[in-house]
Amino acid sequence: MTKDETKQAVLDIIADIAPDEDISNLKGDIRLRDQMQLDSMDFLDIVMELRKRHNIEVPEADYPNLATLDSCAEYLTPKFAALGK
Amino acid sequence: MSYKPARIVITGVGLTAPNGNTLSEFRQNLLNGVAGIEKKEIRYMGECLAGVCHYDPLKYQKKKELRVGTRAGSISIYCAHEAMIDSGINFTAFPKDRVGIYVGCTEHGNVETENEIYAISKFNYDTKYWSHYHNPRTVANNPAGEVSLSMGITGPAYTIGAACAAGNMGLIHAAQMLRLGEVDLAICGGISESIHTFGIYAGFKSQNALATHVDPLKASRPFDKARNGIVISEGGALYTLERLDDALARGAKIYGEIGGYCVNSDASDYVLPNPGRQAECVRKALVSAGLEAKDIHIVNTHATATPLGDIQECEAIRAVFGEGCPDTYINNTKSYIGHCMGAAGALELAGNLPSFDDLIVHPTINVDDLDPQCALPGLVLNHPQKVGRVDAILNNSFGMLGINSTLIVKRFVA
Numbered sequence: 001m002t003k004d005e006t007k008q009a010v011l012d013i014i015a016d017i018a019p020d021e022d023i024s025n026l027k028g029d030i031r032l033r034d035q036m037q038l039d040s041m042d043f044l045d046i047v048m049e050l051r052k053r054h055n056i057e058v059p060e061a062d063y064p065n066l067a068t069l070d071s072c073a074e075y076l077t078p079k080f081a082a083l084g085k
Numbered sequence: 086m087s088y089k090p091a092r093i094v095i096t097g098v099g100l101t102a103p104n105g106n107t108l109s110e111f112r113q114n115l116l117n118g119v120a121g122i123e124k125k126e127i128r129y130m131g132e133c134l135a136g137v138c139h140y141d142p143l144k145y146q147k148k149k150e151l152r153v154g155t156r157a158g159s160i161s162i163y164c165a166h167e168a169m170i171d172s173g174i175n176f177t178a179f180p181k182d183r184v185g186i187y188v189g190c191t192e193h194g195n196v197e198t199e200n201e202i203y204a205i206s207k208f209n210y211d212t213k214y215w216s217h218y219h220n221p222r223t224v225a226n227n228p229a230g231e232v233s234l235s236m237g238i239t240g241p242a243y244t245i246g247a248a249c250a251a252g253n254m255g256l257i258h259a260a261q262m263l264r265l266g267e268v269d270l271a272i273c274g275g276i277s278e279s280i281h282t283f284g285i286y287a288g289f290k291s292q293n294a295l296a297t298h299v300d301p302l303k304a305s306r307p308f309d310k311a312r313n314g315i316v317i318s319e320g321g322a323l324y325t326l327e328r329l330d331d332a333l334a335r336g337a338k339i340y341g342e343i344g345g346y347c348v349n350s351d352a353s354d355y356v357l358p359n360p361g362r363q364a365e366c367v368r369k370a371l372v373s374a375g376l377e378a379k380d381i382h383i384v385n386t387h388a389t390a391t392p393l394g395d396i397q398e399c400e401a402i403r404a405v406f407g408e409g410c411p412d413t414y415i416n417n418t419k420s421y422i423g424h425c426m427g428a429a430g431a432l433e434l435a436g437n438l439p440s441f442d443d444l445i446v447h448p449t450i451n452v453d454d455l456d457p458q459c460a461l462p463g464l465v466l467n468h469p470q471k472v473g474r475v476d477a478i479l480n481n482s483f484g485m486l487g488i489n490s491t492l493i494v495k496r497f498v499a
Binding site: 017018019020041044045048051052 | 152216218
């Protein structure tokens, strides 16, 4: 999975957990919660959906790595690769 | 000097029922004999019958709120906003800390817990897949709390768990809080999301109390010989209640006045009703209202169409209204909408409130062959009845563990 594909996987999750938001123009290098309404429970949704949909675990200490789309791609792409994706 | 409690009036109604999403639509369908029962697939059980509400949940909620919240919360939010609009109150300017939310519910949390267990069953019951929303969804105050979030209300907001007597209890408790001066405006009544839990279906089925019929619209048939149980329904009816002086000061439309009430307990069985205690509840409510049985013009029964329960309630009603009440008419709303559980009392009251204006008593439908044991004098069957006067409506709602509630609403006279 490329970094762009990883970003798309995260965007697919965000689209479901924040269905009222326009996510078509999210910037990759700006914190997600600065660009849209995303509270701590929503953030836990992202973690949960990564677990459910992709079997990826994100330990609490690593949550800061999910702050932006770019950091998500950096952090998650190797995890997808480790799963053979 | 004797204590004279403040007069409490109903000034707004918001509802969703299986056969209507506004009071006028609901009422019209009750007068036209239009029921609202349909087939619904229930998890683990297959096709069952249900009263399903078809309101627009996005009218007052965002998609995310629907995803995070509960069906009970959504029904409550819809009804609360509708009631507030109907009341004509300038809610934007109203002090939000002086508003109380009192929502009756039969139960809460079954739906959400079943959903989570089902969800983790897909992951070999590994609890790391259990939702972080489970607790806010299942706390008993959830439906009222979702209303407070939706409307920015900072006064007391909680539910009243009273089995199927809860709808009346919401109004009764609100009247008490207004009289105590705890709040200046109450949003109150009852709601139910029970059709979304298989457990309640399975429980009634195991109890041989779940209705079946080839025609869903004929399945809920209180007082009919062929009745065979309850049709489970969802729904909600929330009202705005105010002290009369406040309502008059703002020139409010007044639907009726809280006349009196009683809540008591059977203390005799987990499930089986107790006609003696029910009759006592009705009599005490009459005393509370300063009325005699003959002064009641409509008795809305709780009857759920179980073979025994209907007979027992009829026994209680006969004991109070059986003689000397030529102007008392008796009806049942569950024959149209099934048993809306925690919403039942509140919805059924709403269906009868317009009688103060149109002087028509909506009938009990689906009575093809009246059970002689349910042949109460004044029972209005299958066709609406125009009557001479409607000055007082008595609304019965009873629930498991033997909780009984009777609420009397009077025509408002200045």
